[in-house]
Amino acid sequence: MSAIAARAEAGNTPEIDEVDQVVVRFAGDSGDGIQLAGTQFSTTAVVVGNDIATFPDYPAEIRAPAGSLPGVSGYQIHLSSHDIRTPGDSPNVLVAMNPAALKTNLPALERGGIVIVNSDAFTPLNLQKAGYADNPLSGEALSSYRVIAVPISTLNFKGLERVELPKKQLDRCKNFFALGLVYWMFDRPLEPTLRWIQAKFRNDDPVGEANAQALREGYHYGETIEAPSMRMRVGAATFPPGVYRNITGNGALALGLVAASALSGKPLFYGTYPITPASDILHDLSRRKEYGVRVFQAEDEIAAIGAAIGAAYGGALAVTGTSGPGLALKSEAIGLAVMTELPLVILDVQRAGPSTGMPTKTEQSDLLQAIYGRNGESPVAVLAAATPSDCFDTALEACRLALELMTPVILLSDAYLGNAAEPWKLPELSSLRPITISHPRAGNGFLPYARDPETMARPWAIPGTPQLEHRIGGLEKADGSGQVSYDPHNHEHMVAVRAERIARISQRIAPAFVYGAAAGDVLIVSWGGTKGAVFTAVDQLRKQGLSVAAMHLRHLNPLPGNVGEVLGRFRHVLVAELNRGQLLMLLRARYLVGATGLNKVQGLPFRVSEIVDAVRELLGRGRRHLRKEEKHGAHEDRGTGAGSDSALDARRLRFGPRSALVPGM
């Protein structure tokens, strides 16, 4: 039970509690403006000085019917007076705008938590759509929570009586009413949101007026509630000095690309085709024409990467962005970039697969596709961003590698990172290292596949340069001259060279950073958006006196040079990822390490507790099974009938039981 729930139960507390941190989730119909309410709440939190982490969880690609379960949109915010890294495991406060929102989100709420519901929405029809036989507001269903049932729709209408707008439009303001109420509850200023409304709507636009008024009404309604221990205050966190802004992963990726363009002096070309959850990068970059960013919305993903390859050939900082299905389509063209050794950055904002899968949900299941998903031996560099703001740094690094080493680079993000927001301490401009590129100039004896002795990069001779006219293409090249070659030994040599070009990156990059114990019982290995949950779990486990550390990898191909050595320092290696064990396989193959996987494939990020429990289990101290699937045995039985037992066996066989570490060779 969190401090908040505990206090709420105590029932007798000062008017406004000071709490360390709180997790709030807004939930409602996708038409209810939940994402907007959530964003406003987090902006205000940031203004007030909290550290925050957010997790917007949209309904899927489809437009959901009002009041239905799949139509529920959620936005979770973790606010804290200290440093936090995840949007929180389970909300302390849930705002549910209708029965469906309550139904889907209640299981996540902590016991004893606070539920604010729009009681007006609990109509027989809506209850039925949500699959409630009885109205949960009247029975015992919510007895273990603190319920604040507010007729939000009615009160909102009443408060907006004087605004001249159709009823339908007035009703759309109820998210602001709810937001106002939550602001009251957390003792937040209304100004930041009022300012936003002012900027967004013309002065005389009644919609702006209605929203502002609804917000105030909600706040004032709070004042009238007669219930104890409802209000709390989360103090400001101490941040390192600097200038901050709030940023999502997709926003940071876009900024990182534009920054790389500035740092390299190469114009940014972004070729893409819209796809969830990567489209926001397109939208963002489309608005940056003054930076010389040329955005090309192509007819499909193949044309998008094709255009990017053409732009790279022409001397641009060429980037193409997509999600998993689009990456699959780009496979063949990536091979062309490998063969022609052109600089190219490929963004994959991963989503839950296979196939169309669950397009708005997060997953980390494109790693092996990124590394191996092409014909022939065609190595590329693969990186993954760890947090929303790390998307900026990772984008910079991907561009740097691509441009300095003349290679395609795949950057993996995911739906969670892409949409989640956090405060970001802006880098000092002076700390941003320029990206150095030198194009060869006119001269004799030009060899398009001559190589830099250190980086093995070939020269980037761009059209328009006199005397360097040359031909490149997808057929095997003779090293040096770049002429088409079918010589068997040249081919073997070039295959080795292409591998080596990438392998050498491990000499350029920082060694993998180990967080927590330097050696000991358990090393959790992670990559991508799971970093926050993993590091938080390490903190908790270490507080529990366990010898645990985490190694989070930004570079997946090649791996940093020290990985094998670090693995060897721990008794157990647990590889935590939102897939069925993709990094796990790479580590086992390369280091012959008997690592175990902690895998979750639910379209959701890890909860901290899942990692904590897994480590305790691994050390024989846990109370539940390690493998996620086993937890849902009942569910599985339903589907597979007699098969489920052997299903588990087969899976266990796949990577073996939690085994002792076999040191890497």
Place this chain on the structure above:
Amino acid sequence: MSAIAARAEAGNTPEIDEVDQVVVRFAGDSGDGIQLAGTQFSTTAVVVGNDIATFPDYPAEIRAPAGSLPGVSGYQIHLSSHDIRTPGDSPNVLVAMNPAALKTNLPALERGGIVIVNSDAFTPLNLQKAGYADNPLSGEALSSYRVIAVPISTLNFKGLERVELPKKQLDRCKNFFALGLVYWMFDRPLEPTLRWIQAKFRNDDPVGEANAQALREGYHYGETIEAPSMRMRVGAATFPPGVYRNITGNGALALGLVAASALSGKPLFYGTYPITPASDILHDLSRRKEYGVRVFQAEDEIAAIGAAIGAAYGGALAVTGTSGPGLALKSEAIGLAVMTELPLVILDVQRAGPSTGMPTKTEQSDLLQAIYGRNGESPVAVLAAATPSDCFDTALEACRLALELMTPVILLSDAYLGNAAEPWKLPELSSLRPITISHPRAGNGFLPYARDPETMARPWAIPGTPQLEHRIGGLEKADGSGQVSYDPHNHEHMVAVRAERIARISQRIAPAFVYGAAAGDVLIVSWGGTKGAVFTAVDQLRKQGLSVAAMHLRHLNPLPGNVGEVLGRFRHVLVAELNRGQLLMLLRARYLVGATGLNKVQGLPFRVSEIVDAVRELLGRGRRHLRKEEKHGAHEDRGTGAGSDSALDARRLRFGPRSALVPGM
């Protein structure tokens, strides 16, 4: 030195030597009819009762200029009076129709071997095109070989004086002249080839007449040669009783698909887009309309697999075929077949990559693409054929798995297998097991994602069946109902189910077969077209008293159940493949076995001696380095300069030095 070279040197032998086996290579311009001569020679060998194995080695996709080095076409035949498995490491006899053919092929010829050259083609221009400063026929260049220089063009013209055809066309018959000479040398009957000519040309067609005449002229010319120890005879091999035919891998694949159609009672649908080296399957199946085969040449590879998926949904035995770049394009659509659990066979006749690579050359570098080259967790079954005739059995098995388990299956062949030929003992019709399929019939409560408890296959309800109307698609499905579902636990469950469906295949398939020692020092693991070379190497090594065995895998995903156990029985595991270690990675990851790779990436199949040497080296008895790349250090230095040393280090690091086996878990 082979028996043949030895005898030739002895210089004093009976008129026609009896030899055990011989390797002959025809080489010349792609316009010289080399492939035809080679095919005729092998057909005759087969008629005479030899066991044979062939290796056609075309010039690349490009039309090569006459007389140039890249324009050389080769056809190697191994004929033997006993059971053989490879086209032979190095030819004993080389027929070189011009200087370029001599230049490219001489290095492969055994010392002391016989060279037949068309001396007419050794003109200054041709010598220059081949890069010969001096005419090799006049200097010492060929002193370690037995050279038969024949003015083939002149003699051919003379012999065809009376045939009424333009000179250019008469000249085209010189391949038949050369073939006639080789028939004389090996004491072969002309009848099979004469019969072929008769069937091919109308009786009064002067081209047919010219070819037949040229063949006879060549033979008779042989009679006039005054040189000792020129002729040899390879006796008939003893084959198990049965009916035989000669077959290439692509031919066998096509036959296997049609046979599977007959055995399953499902019409065959083949959707494809032409691509080297898979196009011959298209050509073959296009001529089988009487079998109800519907071939669709689509506008691209995506449409080809799309159409196949549509046909599968409609109830056909649906197949799509391509090579590596085409497989890359099909990635996204394969994911759809995974999600919709439709039966689909995907053929990949691999070629040297990456990108366009070397389109006519062989390689095994699409294995990881086949297993992992898609977004999300999207497992499919992956099989590989081992020999040309095994393509038939593997095609049958792929179809059986797809149809019985409702899953996409990828079948890997390669350019070598596709074009190589061998005698094939036809299966008894009664030995071909029917493929059993049951479509659900009209009825209530139909669940499109209900599962067979054993195979986990969902029902194949095809349009046209009353009452089973249902919807499928690429969005995540609820198990059972097949409705779109975003439920986190359902997703996790379905991801597990899809994995398990494939994993269970290991219970249906035969355990991996071990050839040679049951346990001991070295286990060579191989897959695909390398089987012949590996098994032959095992024979040789065992004759040398070494404790060696081979495990050849037809099933790459999932692996047979006994693999881990077999690996554990050997001190060293050597994984031989024509890539940089793809199966090696899978085995190391899964079994934590410290296996070593024997890798060759030259666009060419293994030579037996390369495997023999590698094993001896592994056991400390060899005389050369293990890793192929190291052998070409000089070559590598040329390209990478200072980098090559660390290149090797990096590679060594990658999979470690030959290490002791860590038993699988």
Place this chain on the structure above:
Amino acid sequence: MRWCPGCDDYAILAQVQKTMPALGIPRENIVIVSGIGCSSRFPYYMATYGFHTIHGRAPAIATGLKIARPELSVWVVTGDGDGLSIGGNHLLHAMRRNVGLKILLFNNRVYGLTKGQFSPTSEVGKKTKSSPMGSIERPVNPVSFALAAEATFVARVAAVDQDLLGKILRRAAVHRGVAFVEILQNCPIFNDGTFDSLTDRRTKTDRTVLLEHGAPLIYGRQRDRGLALDGLDLRVTTATGDGATSRLLVHDEQAPSATLAFLLSRLEDPVAVGVFRAVESPTFEDGVLRQERSAAREGKQADLETLLYRGADTWKVE
């Protein structure tokens, strides 16, 4: 259902649901194949067989199905992005081959499902999330595209024009060969009102001309305007007064050449709706069946034994 309130997709669905049962095709013989997009969710709302495939590939998948099962009634539902952007080539080739598919392209001139980027049918200057300063691409005209691709039945109709939609759906259903129908569809969320002037009762009759085979091209609230040929161009003229009708162009959907249809497809004021073209031509699946039958007729045996033992030179080892 899962479209936004007020989406025209509901109107199309309603009409399709109404029309289908009247076609006399058993429900189990109808298959609806779609790609990805709001429009492509269509199969879920039909009680027929349905396949919600991947983005842009529905025409290819439907082609395979139709070749394998020519007796089925195969419908493709696609959008302006699905069908003309990523899937343009498949659509083109399906039409060129005259595969007997019924293709419904819901044109809302925007990418709906991905929340509002410009599409290949968006107008020049269109401001969207991905074209904040206006699109600079000249739009594809779906009907012209279908005509150039040699489609044998080509029509255009607004979603809300329920009667005409029903009529066209029925005609498409019975057409032998490919039928292409562009359906003008409003997306109230991301591109509201884009076809308003063509569908609004007050402006519709002045802004659209209904194509009727054999009838002169007359339109306008008072039916006082018409179209006449002016060399190779179309000209608006009065449809009343002396000799007016004789000046007017008469629509011929069966014209051997597609020129008239092509001209009509490009009209912008008025916009032509109805059937542009309806001609007969051998279908792809008929060609497949014909060759199959003729191969069988040539007396070629087709059983396993023939396949393996008689297809090539064999020899026997005793």
Place this chain on the structure above:
Amino acid sequence: MRWCPGCDDYAILAQVQKTMPALGIPRENIVIVSGIGCSSRFPYYMATYGFHTIHGRAPAIATGLKIARPELSVWVVTGDGDGLSIGGNHLLHAMRRNVGLKILLFNNRVYGLTKGQFSPTSEVGKKTKSSPMGSIERPVNPVSFALAAEATFVARVAAVDQDLLGKILRRAAVHRGVAFVEILQNCPIFNDGTFDSLTDRRTKTDRTVLLEHGAPLIYGRQRDRGLALDGLDLRVTTATGDGATSRLLVHDEQAPSATLAFLLSRLEDPVAVGVFRAVESPTFEDGVLRQERSAAREGKQADLETLLYRGADTWKVE
């Protein structure tokens, strides 16, 4: 060089090599982008920049290059398979966008490089390795396709008609916007003689009509035949005798509507060669530059500091 002896690709190469230097474009500013096919080996034989890419994607790759570097002269070389089969969609969209590419499509009506399968331009009934009983697909007409895709410059010429080829190449080079040229190319190995009647000296003048802007459409050995309009169709008529010329249609490559060009593109006897259409329209790359300049003009700052520190709400922690 690596085409078969007698291949028409040599003729095209010869003319391109002859024409390019005369264009006044510095060699280093010329880039030839090709796909995969015999035709696509073209860049290797030019001393300019060249990119031999992957099958069908050359128009997309060239589009990216042209957007990034509008000042370059970017040529696309493609085949009937590369450009109209796998690459049809990219070609369509490049033309629709009016990207300033010069596209040469070598049409030999067969897949040459993969050794002789039918292509999207092969005639119905064509027997090839993959259509042993004859192709059942209706061919695409590349010129009609380009016109429907709104290409602003469209021409057709036989490879062996060197003078005309040269003339057209020069015009394509200076055209602002996309230029599409179908080059009829004989493949002596897999499709020998497919255009013989159009290129053979004896039949050529009777079988082809040369389009000349502003001139009446006259052809024939004696220049005694001409083309006249018959409603919306073209009709062959005599070009001599009373009032003949006034009856004849006059070619207008600049006609605002593509109708005439479309009609001419479909002629089969005679076949039209020359420039079908040459009109002006804003190019894609100009649109890109225009928006870029106007964004800059709006006075928006564009440096790293603005990007990071001024683009959004920030706050300072001391």
